[in-house]
Amino acid sequence: MHPIQRLTxxxxxxxxxxxxxxFRARGFEATSMDRIAASADVSKRTVYNHFPSKDTLFAEILLQLWQHSAAQIELAYRSDRALREQLLDLMWQKMRLLDDAHFLDLARVAITETLRSPALAQELVAKLREREEGIAAWIRAALQDGRLKPLDPAFAANQLQGLLxxxxxxxxxxxxxxxxDAQQQEAAVASAVDMFLAYYGKDAGEGRLQGVS
Known part of the structure; x- marks a missing residue:
């Protein structure tokens, strides 16, 4: 790669x-391109060369935020492992992300701004739909393996994550x-998995509905 490109x-x-x-510290309205340029130690012109407007810059941050959220949930389906064990692993990945203070702060700014700009929210949703989300992919694989009752993988994935x-x-x-706290997290994860399997699992032994594993 050319050195100038690497610097860019x-x-x-x-x-x-x-x-x-x-954005995390001040919110969208109170953040200026001047402050961003100063914080990044670049000229304001350089900022605008990369991002024509604050809206464009914020949209890129939101896209990276939600892409990061999806990328954190990765676990290949395995036919030789119990569904409950695999789902517990998936849900603990999700729980660790949701418990991250940095993620929560940026999500709060993101939701505030997308409420202000429905067009921005629609654009982000359209882009994110192009990516396959990890939990839906896992559910799809388990369904194809005949271990879940008929379902819509995307809908079921939203249900499962919504429980957390x-x-x-x-x-x-x-x-x-x-x-x-740790005990509350454990209860939320285990009960979400057990409720999901009690409804969608073909094997009654896969879900236990005991709250805590």
Whole structure:
């Protein structure tokens, strides 16, 4: 790769890192391109060369945020492992992401801004639909292996994740409630998995509905 291109990439990354910190600390409205440029140690012109507007820069940050969320949930389906064990691994990955203070702060800014700009929200959703989300891919593989009842993988994945988010994301994001402690996390993960398997699992022994594993 050409050295100038590498420098350009480094500057772009510095701008994104600085912008994330500014948006996280100040919110969208109070963050200016001047502050982002100063924080990234680049000229304001350089910022605009990479991102024509604050809206464009914010949209890129949101896209990276949600892509990061999807990338964190990766576990290849295995036909030789119990469904419950695999789903517990998947849900613990999701729980660790939802419990990350940095992720929560950026998600809070993201939701506030997408409410202000429905067009931005629609654009982000359209882009993210092009990516295959890890939990839906796992469910699809388990379905094809004949170990789940007929279902829509995307719908079922949203249901499963929603069971966690109702305890470990939305209360913290919208009502300022504290993050779950270790025992609460364990209960939320285990009960979500057991409820999912009790409804969709073909083998009654796959789900236990005991709350904590």
């Amino acid at each position: 990439d480094r500057k772009r990354e510095a701008i994104l890192v600085a912008a994330m910190a500014e 988010k109702s305890f470990a994301f939305w209360p913290q994001l919208t009502m300022g409630q504290p993050r779950l």
